[in-house]
Amino acid sequence: MNLFDIIGPVMIGPSSSHTAGAARIGRVARQLLGEKPVKALVSFHGSFEKTYQGHGTDRAVAGGLMDMSVDDERLRRSLKLAGEEGLHITFQPVHLRDAHPNTVVIDVTGESGRRIVVQAASIGGGRIRVQSIDGIEVGFSGDKTTLVIRHTDAPGAIATVTQLLSNARINIATMRVFRREAGGQAIMAIALDAMPDDKLLDSLKHLPNVTDVTLLKQI
Amino acid sequence: MEYSLSSLIDAAEGIGLAEAARQNEMKYNEISQAEIDEKMREALDVMRQSAQRGFDPKMHSMSGMTGGQAYKLQQAVQAGITAGGGFLGRASARALAIAECNAAMGKIVAAPTAGACGILPAALLTAQEEYGLSDETLIDGLIVAGAVGEVIAARASISGAQGGCQAECGSAAAMAAAALVYIRGGSAKQCADACAFALMNVMGLVCDPVHGLVEVPCVYRNASGVAGALVAADLALAGIPSPLPPDEVIDAMKAVGEQLPPSLRETGEGGCASCPSCKRA
Numbered sequence: 342m343n344l345f346d347i348i349g350p351v352m353i354g355p356s357s358s359h360t361a362g363a364a365r366i367g368r369v370a371r372q373l374l375g376e377k378p379v380k381a382l383v384s385f386h387g388s389f390e391k392t393y394q395g396h397g398t399d400r401a402v403a404g405g406l407m408d409m410s411v412d413d414e415r416l417r418r419s420l421k422l423a424g425e426e427g428l429h430i431t432f433q434p435v436h437l438r439d440a441h442p443n444t445v446v447i448d449v450t451g452e453s454g455r456r457i458v459v460q461a462a463s464i465g466g467g468r469i470r471v472q473s474i475d476g477i478e479v480g481f482s483g484d485k486t487t488l489v490i491r492h493t494d495a496p497g498a499i500a501t502v503t504q505l506l507s508n509a510r511i512n513i514a515t516m517r518v519f520r521r522e523a524g525g526q527a528i529m530a531i532a533l534d535a536m537p538d539d540k541l542l543d544s545l546k547h548l549p550n551v552t553d554v555t556l557l558k559q560i
Numbered sequence: 561m562e563y564s565l566s567s568l569i570d571a572a573e574g575i576g577l578a579e580a581a582r583q584n585e586m587k588y589n590e591i592s593q594a595e596i597d598e599k600m601r602e603a604l605d606v607m608r609q610s611a612q613r614g615f616d617p618k619m620h621s622m623s624g625m626t627g628g629q630a631y632k633l634q635q636a637v638q639a640g641i642t643a644g645g646g647f648l649g650r651a652s653a654r655a656l657a658i659a660e661c662n663a664a665m666g667k668i669v670a671a672p673t674a675g676a677c678g679i680l681p682a683a684l685l686t687a688q689e690e691y692g693l694s695d696e697t698l699i700d701g702l703i704v705a706g707a708v709g710e711v712i713a714a715r716a717s718i719s720g721a722q723g724g725c726q727a728e729c730g731s732a733a734a735m736a737a738a739a740l741v742y743i744r745g746g747s748a749k750q751c752a753d754a755c756a757f758a759l760m761n762v763m764g765l766v767c768d769p770v771h772g773l774v775e776v777p778c779v780y781r782n783a784s785g786v787a788g789a790l791v792a793a794d795l796a797l798a799g800i801p802s803p804l805p806p807d808e809v810i811d812a813m814k815a816v817g818e819q820l821p822p823s824l825r826e827t828g829e830g831g832c833a834s835c836p837s838c839k840r841a
């Protein structure tokens with residue numbers, strides 16, 4: 342804990358969990374998509390579903406999808422701005438089993454047709470937890486710069502990734518690997534102490550077994 | 561690192577509480593002095609802007625439950641028709657304004673949370689107006705408040721969902737009380753005493769937002785929170801010692817939070833939220 346956790350964050354109100362956290366989740370979805378979104382179906386669960394209009398959770402998620410930060414004054418007008426920017430968003434209630442009360446599922450499609458589905462929860466004080474990506478259960482916070490690497494579960498897949506990071510002298514803070522089933526689709530979430538450059542990201546993308554690499558910047 | 565007000569008092573010996581708090585941050589969190597001061601200055605700017613915006617009579621929240629009330633209070637204080645007089649009136653109007661700005665999706669500084677964001681800035685900005693203080697002094701006040709808040713967060717909680725409103729508006733009032741004592745020249749021990757008074761005076765305050773929204777009673781609790789901070793600061797500045805050790809009061813607040821049923825911890829079921837008329841709405 343530090344001083345800025347207490348005097349801060351600077352944010353758009355009214356609620357750190359229902360507004361700031363929701364904006365961060367939207368922004369994580371945007372970064373995972375990696376391109377301009379054109380269509381999104383946003384499903385709210387639990388307390389999010391009950392209070393999303395009053396807390397501006399819908400506006401926060403929409404703003405996040407348009408890459409706005411938690412203190413961006415445009416969050417308030419984001420629904421209108423989304424319309425202007427050609428992002429079509431629909432909100433709906435959903436009942437998930439055993440989910441955190443502040444959970445949202447974002448199904449978003451980008452301009453190239455690329456589509457991802459992200460489920461995440463706002464766990465208090467603006468902090469979030471990404472729970473699944475395209476149906477693969479994950480669990481990471483995005484508090485630090487995080488590499489999200491999709492790969493095929495195969496012997497050596499993880500070692501080649503960590504080897505490249507080690508060659509670039511980038512320290513791994515935490516690392517978790519998730520998979521749908523043995524030999525199937527899998528995801529690594531690697532929190533880093535330093536920022537990898539484009540060259541490194543490119544070499545990661547070209548590794549055998551790796552299908553997709555996204556860098557989540559600290560948000 | 562040990563989080564206690566008593567160790568903060570020890571560390572403040574000879575250098576004062578703000579400097580002790582700065583040194584702690586630099587040592588344990590590897591933050592530079594320049595970074596601390598710059599971020600606090602930025603926070604102070606946002607606080608000031610949110611206070612201004614909140615006085616807009618036309619501003620309102622998404623639900624329409626709150627907005628425009630701070631303007632009314634400000635007008636009443638200026639007209640001299642309130643009971644509490646100038647300083648109290650301006651401080652509570654400002655706290656209400658910032659809280660209403662938050663409810664209307666304005667930009668604020670969580671201090672320590674968004675729900676309680678009006679209390680600390682209202683105390684500091686009104687003191688600045690009243691006593692002609694510099695921004696540097698206010699930044700020292702923010703740092704003192706932050707250090708007190710860290711102790712409360714570490715020993716107890718600053719979240720309404722965990723500890724009730726005593727942990728949100730109560731903690732904000734305790735932080736503001738300590739900051740007020742500091743900028744009025746009180747000792748570190750008096751700062752801690754003010755924190756203790758503020759917390760003991762709202763021990764058990766429940767979190768009961770109507771319709772689950774951070775509006776009613778939240779914005780009004782910001783106004784009364786700054787009033788509570790002023791009283792607590794005055795008690796301490798008068799040299800009245802806290803009858804209970806401040807760290808023990810914080811621990812008691814934590815224990816009360818744990819005893820609160822979930823219906824009184826941000827679920828929007830009990831307390832004010834259970835009034836039949838808001839259930840109908």
Ligand code: SF4
Nearest residue numbers: 675720725728767778
């Ligand atoms: S009642 Fe609850 S939501 Fe409202 S300010 Fe207090 S702790 Fe926050």
